[in-house]
Amino acid sequence: MMEVQNVTKSYGETIVVNNVSLPIEKGKMTACIGPNGAGKSTLLEMVSRLIPQDTGHIYIDGNEVKTWKKGDFAKRLSVLKQTNQMNVRLTVRELVSFGRFPYTKGRLNQHCHEVIDSSLEYLGLLDLQTRYIDTLSGGQLQRAMIAMVLCQDTDYILLDEPLNNLDMSYGVQMMKTLRRLVDELGKTVITVVHDINFAASYADNIVAMKEGRLFASGPVDEMITKPVLDDLYDMDVKIIESNGTKYCLYYTN
């Protein structure tokens, strides 16, 4: 269980995240949606301790995030920010093996190699493991980064727009993989998603942010409704249902 309480962050005069409080359910996939500049990524960075919040508290399993030791925290929560092109000549396997750092500080043991192998397999990267990451396509690199995060073997996995650079087919694959992390491995996945239909199709809960504030949050069914989305995006969003899943149509409005 993760709990965000009255968290605020501002840069100079601009308040980026304004007094946000929300609980995040354990063992579920939570998608964070909202217009550009809503403060989604900043909130994610504060939860994952990459930047400190100005005020407020963030608790993970009852302990305040700030009080964790660096090494212990990295065993509980992993985060993947938007990946741009990585200009580093490392092999996929080397990259993924860095995920074991919090446990072994670089001295990989037998167990580490097993975890690395299974992470590579999970993301279908076994054939690519000796390739240099600067030769990978955007989608392959994205998968390699996720494999590293998976290798870190944490309860909580935070992702900032993991679908960036991915085409439709890889996007679907990625969301399915995240779904499996939740369903098969019991992970808690929190992800910023821009494509609302991916959130509607795969997430359990949705957190919507707008202009730095928490706009609304709840289970997918309650969130993917016309009143909520119209207000959130200031658009006329049409919602249709097909095979029990809701889809939003907004392309021509």
Next chain:
Amino acid sequence: MEGSKIENRKPFNWIMIALLIVFTVVSIFTGVNDLSIRNVFSLTDTQRLILLTTRLPRTISLILAGSTLAISGLLMQQLTQNKFVSPTTAGTLASARLGIVTAIIFFSHSSLTQKTVLAFIFSLIGTFTFILFVRSVKIKNAVMIPLVGLMFGNIVNSLSTYLAVQYEVVQNTSSWLQGNFSLISSTNYQLLFLSVPLLFLIYLLAYYFTIMGLGKDVSIELGVPYGLLELAGVTIVALATSAIILTVGSIPFVGIVVPNLISLKKGDHFGKILFPTAGFGALFLLVTDVLSRTLIFPYEIPISVVIGVVGSVLFLYLLLRGESK
């Protein structure tokens, strides 16, 4: 697959070690005075003196300086996530020189310790200024950053020159401008041994530095104390650079060219390329030094001139290659 990769790695390292041994020997037995490897077991007193007071110290300092310069460059590249940053292109070298000029001006009979301390402090400040700059500008254009670093270095250099002219110590300071191994003797190269513990420290922290090469966010996410290690890395580089500039002068390009060539061949896993980079750096200096001693034999071209020519060609090649990617 993994196994075959390890096998591939071996010949490269063995070739390097073999070349290192060959050129170490060539380096020891190159020079104006007659000293041949054939009579190494029947040396006259003069020959023994030459061997012990100039030839061996020179070769040892070439190896130490070469490996330290290459590793310093590699470390800077790792810390800034930029392939073209090195003590030469980050203002470290220029700042160290300013430190020496300051020492000469303010302590009229400045001791080596005073020079070392001031060179170290100045290079530390200079390098951090550069790193803070790199961090605050969001342009991550691979070529822009080292160019800005070179400009920064030139500004610092012009300040040194201005001070040197004002206080009439130009001749004193110009000797720090050109790298030169011809003045090395058994009495004046001990400061270089400072690099041995520094290199060992880098080796101990290698895995941390490897992860830092992936950027600040990934490092923090994995629980690496980024700020602390950045401080440690820059301190090591500043100390090593100060030791080198005070002993042999400034030697450009090695810190960029050597790590980049090794990385082309063997990737960027800091821990895994540490030894090849050190070895190749030493080899690079040994070869260029032999060239500088033999090209206009019996005279000598300063090694920094030879490296300037060889290095700038390789540097341009790497820059253009980086651009086209």
